[in-house]
Amino acid sequence: MNADRRQKIEKLYGAAREWDITLREAFLHEACAGDEALRQEVERLLAAGGKPTGIPESPIQNAAAGRFEEAPTQSLVGRQLGAYLVRAKIGEGGMGEVYRAFDTKLRRDVALKVLPKPFARDPERLARFRREAQLLASLNHKNIAAIYGFEELPEANFLVLELIEGETFAELVLSGLSRTKSRGAEGRIQRQGSLPVPQLIKEALTLAAQVAEGLEAAHRKGITHRDIKPANIKVTPDGEVKVLDFGLAKAFTGDRANADMSGLPTMEPGPTRDGQILGTPAYMSPEQVRGQEVDKRTDIWAFGCLLYELLTGQRPFQSRDRKGAGTLADIISAVLNNEPDWTALPADTPATIRTLLRRCLQKEASRRLHDIADARIEIEDVLTALSAPTISTPSEPVLATIAPAPPKWRKALAWSLSGFVLLALMAVAVWYLKPTPAQPVMHLNMAVSPADRLVGLT
Numbered sequence: 001m002n003a004d005r006r007q008k009i010e011k012l013y014g015a016a017r018e019w020d021i022t023l024r025e026a027f028l029h030e031a032c033a034g035d036e037a038l039r040q041e042v043e044r045l046l047a048a049g050g051k052p053t054g055i056p057e058s059p060i061q062n063a064a065a066g067r068f069e070e071a072p073t074q075s076l077v078g079r080q081l082g083a084y085l086v087r088a089k090i091g092e093g094g095m096g097e098v099y100r101a102f103d104t105k106l107r108r109d110v111a112l113k114v115l116p117k118p119f120a121r122d123p124e125r126l127a128r129f130r131r132e133a134q135l136l137a138s139l140n141h142k143n144i145a146a147i148y149g150f151e152e153l154p155e156a157n158f159l160v161l162e163l164i165e166g167e168t169f170a171e172l173v174l175s176g177l178s179r180t181k182s183r184g185a186e187g188r189i190q191r192q193g194s195l196p197v198p199q200l201i202k203e204a205l206t207l208a209a210q211v212a213e214g215l216e217a218a219h220r221k222g223i224t225h226r227d228i229k230p231a232n233i234k235v236t237p238d239g240e241v242k243v244l245d246f247g248l249a250k251a252f253t254g255d256r257a258n259a260d261m262s263g264l265p266t267m268e269p270g271p272t273r274d275g276q277i278l279g280t281p282a283y284m285s286p287e288q289v290r291g292q293e294v295d296k297r298t299d300i301w302a303f304g305c306l307l308y309e310l311l312t313g314q315r316p317f318q319s320r321d322r323k324g325a326g327t328l329a330d331i332i333s334a335v336l337n338n339e340p341d342w343t344a345l346p347a348d349t350p351a352t353i354r355t356l357l358r359r360c361l362q363k364e365a366s367r368r369l370h371d372i373a374d375a376r377i378e379i380e381d382v383l384t385a386l387s388a389p390t391i392s393t394p395s396e397p398v399l400a401t402i403a404p405a406p407p408k409w410r411k412a413l414a415w416s417l418s419g420f421v422l423l424a425l426m427a428v429a430v431w432y433l434k435p436t437p438a439q440p441v442m443h444l445n446m447a448v449s450p451a452d453r454l455v456g457l458t
Helices: 003-017 024-032 036-047 059-068 123-136 169-175 197-220 286-290 296-312 328-337 351-360 372-387 408-433
Strands: 084-093 096-103 108-114 147-152 157-162 233-235 241-243
Touching: 003 024, 003 036, 024 036, 084 108, 123 147, 123 157, 169 233, 169 296, 197 241, 197 296, 197 372, 286 296, 286 328, 296 351, 296 372, 351 372
Parallel strands: none
Antiparallel strands: 084 096, 096 108, 108 157, 147 157, 233 241
8 A cells, every 4th residue: 555545544534533423424425535445444444443454554654543542632621731721611623622721921811722632743734733823923803813822832732812702603693693782783693583684684794794804814815714614703792703713724825625634624513403414514615525726715605605694594505314414415415516595585685795695605616706805895885885874754744834925905015116116216217318408608799998908918
């Protein structure tokens, strides 16, 4: 058996162990893609409890054997990890456990994402986590949970993250309402009840716009989240949205989803309802499911799934078997072949948002919306239109006030005065304009004797 084959078996085994035992068969059916020999090798390892059988010894296998025989992870609650006092376990997934801890140096609560020991013992994987932590530390955005550091201690290797209080989108959708304030305004996300549908749409779009802002900031840095889902989005008590779990994002575009099978998203913890599976595959893009190259358009697909669920209360891609319960294979088949139930959207959903959802959920990545910033702009324009004041029609007619008509004698007096004034003006005009008669000229002759002639007169 060559090294590539052996490594593929090891990776598939590691990924299969993270799935619930009732779902492993469906996972292996999809992951092995008809390679029955590969599937049998992985199943043999699973049946042997992680002890390799029928695989020649090699340095890779020896390291894998150490991983496979790893004892179950013990709880870290109550332990001191460097400067961090672990207080409670708040989450768990295939890529590690999340604890609430107290930073004794900076006197603040933080979240610790502890990497599984098998991953921490892999130098290449550990180096990749370190590089990604450094890259993600450059992200500084109000809608992204911050990464404070990466610690490597004898007891554990873990990421130090901002602790976000509040509810996840998954909790909001499951409970049917939000008990938070959305940007200062009271609002609830619910499918039924007293909240009008237009207000529901406005609240859903307000939350989605903040998710888009966070993803936009990450994409500008060349970082693809790859695991956008309701459980990875939180709403603080002040209504601010925070995108979580960037610690395991891919910092490189053009990465093949099947290059690292252990990096596949795993089942979400938490309750189920109506037989549905709460699993990340419902938010994986078609190219992600097929193991093809993924880029930021994978996040755009997941964003479309998220927005659809906020508006409808149901996932866009889900299926049920004859027993009424959805399986992993059903969900993956729905992602690859089915269209969302567009009739489930509220009737008042703006046409712009319907078009945006269709563009986000195009199965061919080349036909999908290319930039999450475009989604943000579309949503913000719709929110502006929804918030614009409307001109209301008064319930009772407003009557104009009309002055009563004056008495007839007043009208006659007014006309008389007007006529008198007019006549006076005409008389004055005639007086001043009449021609002036010529005045007669008188001639006086005087005879003066020479003796009386005055001096100077001739």
